[in-house]
Amino acid sequence: MTQTTTADMIAARIPGFALSRDLYCSDQTYQDDLENIFYREWLYAIPACEVPKTGSFATLQVGTYPVIIVRGADGRIRAFHNVCRHRGQRLCPKENGTNPKLVCPYHQWTYDLDGKLIYARDMGEGFDAAKYGLKPVHCLDIGGMVFICMAQVPPPVNELAPLMMKYLAPSGLADTKIAFTSTIIEKGNWKLVMENNRECYHCGGSHPSLCRTYSDNPNMTSMQGPHSASREILDHWDRCDDAGLPCRFVHHPQMQWRLARLPLLNGTESFTLSGKAAVKKRMGQIPFDTAGSLMFYHYPNTWNHFLGDHAIVFRILPISPTETQVTTNWLVHKDAVEGVDYDLDNLTHVWLHTNDEDRQVVEENQYGILSPAYEPGPYSPTQEEGVIQFVDWYCGVMAERLSPKPIAAE
Template sequence: MLASELDNGHISQGGNGDRIDHLVAAHKPGYGLTRPFYFDPEIFERDMQRVFFRHWHCLAHESVIPNVNDFELFKLGPEQVILTRAGDGTVHAMLNVCRHRGAEVCTKDRGNAKAFVCPYHAWTFANDGRLKAARLMPKDFKREDHGLKKLHVRVVEGLVFISFAEEPLDFSEVENLLRATCGQYGWGAAKVAYRQSYPLNANWKLAVENYVECYHCGPAHPEYSETHALEQPLHMIEELNAAMEARTCALGIEVGSGNHWQNSKEGREAIHAFRYALYDGVKTGSRDGQPLSTLMGRFSDFDGGVTSIHLGGTTFLVCYADHGMIYRFIPKTVDTCEMELIWLVDEKAEEGRDYDLEKLTWLWKVTTDEDKAIIEHAARGVVSRFFVPGPIAPMEQNELRYINWYLDEISRP
């Protein structure tokens, strides 16, 4: 039945019930997603409505807008979000859509401005979203009713999160776990050292599924696998992990971990934080395992470990003792997406003195170039009408969990 319904690459609307729900119900437990989930535009639209617009996303580290009146424009799928620091220092996020005729009011990628003037009819908005002036409107016009559409914002340990939802998911478990993890690494006192975006000719789920599993690390990432023990099954690195935890405790630090990976049924956001070891003698994620920058947060020495955080479906964080990584996954169209990588260092670290930018970024640039290639290989393969997904391997436990979570989310109105 499904093959005939999908011959043209789209879900048939005939018959009884919702065809996407039928596809979800037909999913074989323990297996990957079938081909329609990666190229059907109707599924992509549901992804946007029930995953992307429902959950929280890390937009940036607040150090990208360090000064009063700084702003930066972010593009997320069909939406544009203006991130600002208002005159009182508060952080705001607003849609770049004039409340008159819909034109873009912010026409620069970043800068410093107290207000945004729409180039169409000169409506003027303060950098906290309030409408300040609307020329030649009638006397009964209420400016207070026509400010820019504002998004929900949370700033935790320097990370700026936004939600498009009218009633956002509860963020308290996320906030607590971020303080127990990123807080110990000093991310609230960090700054962005470098950012790079990677456009992908692939559905966004292929990119996320690739990120959450390390079954592919050995074959695809030899550089990463030389230093990171996660390239082995978890039961094989228990001793390494125990030694790592002992070193962390000896430094007087308790880096939190916790599994709150949950669906949105109870109105709470999903987050999972876990720790794993680097190989013996490796201090951080670098070419040779040696330090890349000054120590961050509460760390007075290297513990030889990594803290990894999965959050809300599109945000992933990696914490080393001397630098941090933010991975943002951004759906664009049904068959394109973007990965943005953000490297963090201590706010007092200076390039050229405390870190070498090329060395700092080497590992994750190499790894992401490799990821881009294998994700796009997969994207070209899964659209074959002869593609049938195989079983998820034991080392892909996080992918299996992610797939089940995703299917549950798109089934939830």
């Protein structure tokens, strides 16, 4: 019997409908997703403030690739494959830390922070250390957010990078620190995690704390262009324009990324139960308390909120066909003092609860899709417009990259 491929399933999908069962849970599709998306696209990795000084490092796992990100003595942030060039030991097993050099725990091969091998004991005459530096991974710090790409030739960022730097500049991410980090495992396919994020159709029934400040009315987040949105959004953009705050809707032609600053519900200031700012010492140069949230997403693995008092940055990484790691960082001004300028529970309450509520939603979604009785249903064109955009982007990328390549004539 001929096995249905990922390309076949994508070709057979009904536009405007959820994906078929195996696209959410088969081993083959998971491998195809890694090879064609996670190993080829720019991935959000960490906030730059996670590696604040020389020797600071952070690690992550992208499919089968362990990666280390480190700040060098020249201030530059670099990424390398977290694999010793001697016998393949994982160089740094810790999630983060600070070291003056990168030293393999197995045989103490030692690398400088720029990846050069500077010490390898008893390797014999003729050993050329210059041939055994760490293998680099493409790495960019864009406005305080660090992206990596596993591909030999990464996609261009000439359109996104200047817009990101412009829109993020008022948040002053270079002068922030991580106040809290949460990492959870959601027992669902990475696409279900992203789909769930791209709609608020479920918010009223699932997110009571979030809905105090974030509207589940799709008109409040639906935008067609920099001058086409609901009256409330347009009024907010006019106010931001007057204050010199970048705000209007900009996006990738295929909606791979989007930036826009949107008002919170009823003139609230931040994602807290009270709606008031969580941090007294404000971030960057946001000109007024009710500036709302600069919302930024980038497929395949991040969505983010940049407020006047703090920022919440999210990263997802697939770890199996039906498991996804979700990491959330709360960023505050680097001089903000816990217990003085902010209360940690007040700062994190809304999104800790929202993340756990989303975890439950995604896991129940995955349980249902695993059933042989599952059949894709239609998306709401009003409530799930963002989901449709994501699924169309995913299917477009995969269809192009999985299609047979013509053989050149001799």
